[in-house]
Amino acid sequence: DSVLAVFARSVAVIGTGYVGLTTGACLASLGHRVVCADIDEAKVARLTSGEVDIREPGLAELVREGIAAGRLTFVVGAAAAVAEFTARDQPAEVMFLCVPTPMGVGGTADLAAVESVVEETRAVLPSGCVVVNKSTVPVGTADRTSELLERADVAVVSNPEFLREGSAVHDFLNPDRIVVGSNTSQDAAERVATLYARLGAPTVLTDAASAEMIKYAANCFLAMKLSYVNALAELCERLDADVTDVTEGMGYDKRIGQAFLNPGPGWGGSCLPKDVHALLQVADSADFEFRLLRATIDTNTRQFQRMVDKIRVAITGSKRGSVTRKRIALFGLTFKAGTDDLRDSPALGVAALLRQAGAELVGYDPGIPAATTPIESNLLETVDSPEKAAEGADAIVVLTDWPEFRTLDWSALAGVVAHRTVVDTRNLLDPAVLGRAGFDWTGVGRVLHD
Numbered sequence: 001d002s003v004l005a006v007f008a009r010s011v012a013v014i015g016t017g018y019v020g021l022t023t024g025a026c027l028a029s030l031g032h033r034v035v036c037a038d039i040d041e042a043k044v045a046r047l048t049s050g051e052v053d054i055r056e057p058g059l060a061e062l063v064r065e066g067i068a069a070g071r072l073t074f075v076v077g078a079a080a081a082v083a084e085f086t087a088r089d090q091p092a093e094v095m096f097l098c099v100p101t102p103m104g105v106g107g108t109a110d111l112a113a114v115e116s117v118v119e120e121t122r123a124v125l126p127s128g129c130v131v132v133n134k135s136t137v138p139v140g141t142a143d144r145t146s147e148l149l150e151r152a153d154v155a156v157v158s159n160p161e162f163l164r165e166g167s168a169v170h171d172f173l174n175p176d177r178i179v180v181g182s183n184t185s186q187d188a189a190e191r192v193a194t195l196y197a198r199l200g201a202p203t204v205l206t207d208a209a210s211a212e213m214i215k216y217a218a219n220c221f222l223a224m225k226l227s228y229v230n231a232l233a234e235l236c237e238r239l240d241a242d243v244t245d246v247t248e249g250m251g252y253d254k255r256i257g258q259a260f261l262n263p264g265p266g267w268g269g270s271c272l273p274k275d276v277h278a279l280l281q282v283a284d285s286a287d288f289e290f291r292l293l294r295a296t297i298d299t300n301t302r303q304f305q306r307m308v309d310k311i312r313v314a315i316t317g318s319k320r321g322s323v324t325r326k327r328i329a330l331f332g333l334t335f336k337a338g339t340d341d342l343r344d345s346p347a348l349g350v351a352a353l354l355r356q357a358g359a360e361l362v363g364y365d366p367g368i369p370a371a372t373t374p375i376e377s378n379l380l381e382t383v384d385s386p387e388k389a390a391e392g393a394d395a396i397v398v399l400t401d402w403p404e405f406r407t408l409d410w411s412a413l414a415g416v417v418a419h420r421t422v423v424d425t426r427n428l429l430d431p432a433v434l435g436r437a438g439f440d441w442t443g444v445g446r447v448l449h450d
């Protein structure tokens with residue numbers, strides 16, 4: 001610990017969501033002194049007593065360890081985090097911004113939270129402190145943050161985060177790379193990079209615009225990969241090819257890789273849609289027509305509709321058949337397995353289209369307790385077991401890739417549904433198992449050969 005103490009830095013982390021809380025808890029576990037701030041007072045009170053309300057493996061343990069070691073504390077408000085260090089006579093050396101940057105008007109990223117933290121802390125930041133933007137922000141935000149700060153003695157650095165929800169702690173501690181960019185101070189960028197030194201990850205030190213661009217470039221590439229696969233799946237259906245075999249064959253090519261090659265109901269979640277729209281806006285304002293990105297979005301919009309068409313065909317035999325008052329069980333509501341995050345979930349996108357078409361929806365998700373589901377009740381009813389969801393259903397639609405759906409007792413489910421029809425938008429289930437249970441199974445881009 002005495003060796004650690006030499007490298008320990010005083011770090012304020014603003015925002016305690018998926019990114020902020022993971023950053024704070026992991027940096028504390030690496031030996032740094034961390035004060036986390038949030039505007040949500042109730043959340044700060046819960047965190048102070050070691051209660052973590054997001055579902056992330058290992059996060060609650062790290063938070064409690066950090067608190068017990070005296071390296072992790074929680075306060076209300078960004079200025080209070082900075083003041084806490086000043087009061088301890090250990091001025092904050094780094095302040096991470098991990099606040100939301102949601103999709104704003106016209107698809108641009110809404111920077112209100114970033115700006116409000118800058119305003120709150122402008123007068124209290126100690127000289128020499130580095131402000132680090134970890135939120136995903138459009139190219140140019142580091143410069144804009146510097147202007148807003150009006151502090152020549154405080155550097156602004158961009159350090160985008162690449163963790164995935166559902167494996168946030170693991171990803172933070174085992175990053176593929178660390179990216180740090182600064183326009184004004186190479187020294188500040190290097191200081192931020194050394195916070196992660198113990199992780200031994202490749203580090204890209206660059207200018208702020210490039211660092212900001214790396215985050216969008218990576219996320220948009222992933223969205224494009226998914227749209228490409230979803231389009232391929234549609235073509236496979238028309239040509240009697242099986243997309244599962246096609247993508248397996250593609251994925252062995254090291255230049256392509258197996259990841260992000262599974263077709264699905266469309267991509268979504270709290271990051272991809274807003275980041276794709278934000279880059280498109282950035283491109284627009286730079287007078288660049290990013291057609292590939294536009295097509296990536298259009299393909300995705302079409303994918304949601306395609307899922308609804310599949311469901312219509314499965315239930316009525318025709319794309320134009322009516323699903324009015326049909327009871328449809330939705331298995332999975334989160335945007336992917338292993339998380340409790342419903343933000344911009346493609347499952348809810350498909351649900352909204354089905355609801356508009358008059359279907360009655362009952363949802364089950366292993367990641368979220370039915371009673372607390374923050375979904376408008378006129379969209380769907382949520383229940384706490386797959387059996388309850390399936391009761392009297394005209395079709396079961398699998399929308400999230402929770403592995404436990406594979407091992408459900410499908411024969412028992414066959415006994416409670418009104419019609420034995422499954423539309424598997426994730427190609428998750430084994431069609432042979434479903435067939436033995438008496439279900440008609442429809443996947444995406446798949447042809448079943450006897």
Ligand code: NAD
Nearest residue numbers: 015016017018019038039098099100101113135136161165
């Ligand atoms: P989140 O919504 O989970 O958490 C944000 C937190 O910030 C909330 O607790 C909120 O109360 C708090 N907050 C809002 N305004 C504040 C203020 N003025 N002062 C203090 N706290 C404030 O968000 P998130 O998912 O952690 O995302 C944060 C940023 O990181 C976004 O820009 C996002 O794009 C980016 N990002 C997210 C992920 C991910 O997987 N979630 C991955 C990489 C990057």
